[in-house]
Amino acid sequence: MPDVPTSPLDLDQMLCFAIYSANGAFNRAYRPMLDRLGLTYPQYLVLMALGETDGLTVGEIGAHVFLESNTLTPLLKRLEAAGHVVRRRDTADERQVRVSLTDTGRALLQDACAVTQSLAGKLAVTQTQAIALRDAIAGLRDSLDEPASTKPSVAASDLARDG
Amino acid sequence: MPDVPTSPLDLDQMLCFAIYSANGAFNRAYRPMLDRLGLTYPQYLVLMALGETDGLTVGEIGAHVFLESNTLTPLLKRLEAAGHVVRRRDTADERQVRVSLTDTGRALLQDACAVTQSLAGKLAVTQTQAIALRDAIAGLRDSLDEPASTKPSVAASDLARDG
DNA sequence: CTCGATTAAATCGTGTGCGATACATATGTC
DNA sequence: GACATATGTATCGCACACGATTTAATCGAG
Known part of the structure; x- marks a missing residue:
């Protein structure tokens, strides 16, 4: 094992940076097309969540897209102002x-989904690769969001070039 | 092939959402630790780039972290105001x-790297998985950033659940 | 039934990312 | 020398994203 003295971490070795930069690349790719629809990417995600299950509460939407109410409330108001969404207090529980x-x-959601479809063609992966990748990344996300899970046996010292 | 009528896209099936949400999870995990160091995550990335090669130009930094000068300039000024960085005009090329x-x-960079190291222990992947994942995601990013590359033979119609 | 605790949203303020645009300066080319 | 180009900078603007606080509604214990 070579001694790695001070800064063993290289930008291109870090998993977190790969995800950060890939996220930026997705944003750059999506933006011009979503701009034409008057949507931002998080707004698109919210519409997708509602497309799956209409009538979600703000908290439920947040659970789907991993955003808090302080982020979602203004976003939803913009969607409502644009006429894409209606907000209504629950009669049973008015909170x-x-x-x-x-x-x-x-x-609009249909159009946006078409954007995603067309974008999918640009990806340098096969479908099976994409699925495996997606599941691996989702697992990563969940392991990070878990408060203090019992890690699945990965030696921390082994993961120098991650994070 | 089952007919997929209106909204075949499910949030949890989308690769872009996995990356988006994983990026958010990384941010949430990094923030409290980087807060203690007075750094944001992009600032940390810039310090890392400089740790690899000191004296980079703004444009070179941007090429490393995939950010433009309009984003980097204020970021660098904050780093300079905090005393972590010095900006100096190149005498040879004063542009x-x-x-x-x-x-x-x-x-500070050393401390921040320690944060990454500790975070790596939380990830639910082995080192080899992490490396494969990182490379796959980086390839994805590059395929998105390429202007109009000749796609590597992936059938676009096969990638319904990506994007 | 009332009071206190809990929960859901909304609100406020701040920092930041990131795009668009405009502009100044330095370089290269004709 | 006049030109286009590239690069860095400044400004504006929007949308996140988080922390902290506030308000309203519900629930639970007494």
Whole structure:
């Protein structure tokens, strides 16, 4: 084992940087197309969540897209102002706000999904690779979000070039 | 092939969302530790780039961390105001500004790298998995950033659940 | 039933990322 | 010398994202 004295970490070796920079690349790729639809990427994600299950509460949306209410509330208001979404207090529990897609919102979601489809063609991976990659990254995310999980046996000292 | 009518895209099936949410998870994990050091994550990345090669120009830093000068300039000024970095015009080519780590900046980088190391222990992947993952994601990023590359033979229609 | 604790949203302020645009300066080319 | 180009800088603007606080509604214990 070569002695690695001071700064053993190289930018291109870090898993977190790969994800950070890939996220930026996705944003750059999505932006011009989503701009035409008047959507931002997080807004698109929220529409997708509602497309799966309409009438989610703000908290439920947040659980899907990993955003808090302080981020979602203004975002949802923008979506509502644009007419893509309707916010309505739950009659049973008036603390909660239920969000539903409007017809135009649903149509917009269709267009946005087409954007994703077209973007998929640019990726330098096969479908099976993409699926494996997605699941691995999702697992990574979950292991980071877990408060203090019992790590699945990975020797921490072995992971010098991650993070 | 099953007919996939209107909204075949599920949030959890999308590769871009996995990356988006993993990036958020990394941010959440890094923030409390980097906060103690008075650094943001992109600032940390810039320090790392300078740790590899000191005296980079702004443009060179941008090439490393995939950020433009309009993002980097204010970031670098904050780093300079905090005393972690020195900006100096290149005497040979006065268009360029060369950025160098100060001693305190270099020390800070060490501490920040330790943060990454400790974080690596939380990841639910082996080292070999992490390396493969990192390379795959970096390849993804590069395929997205390429202007209009000849895609490596992936059937676009095969990639419905990516993007 | 009332009071206190808990929960869901909303709000406020701040920092930051990142794009668009405009502009100054230095370089290279004709 | 006049030109286009490249690069760094400054400004503006929007949208996140987080922390902390506030308000409203619900629930639970007494």
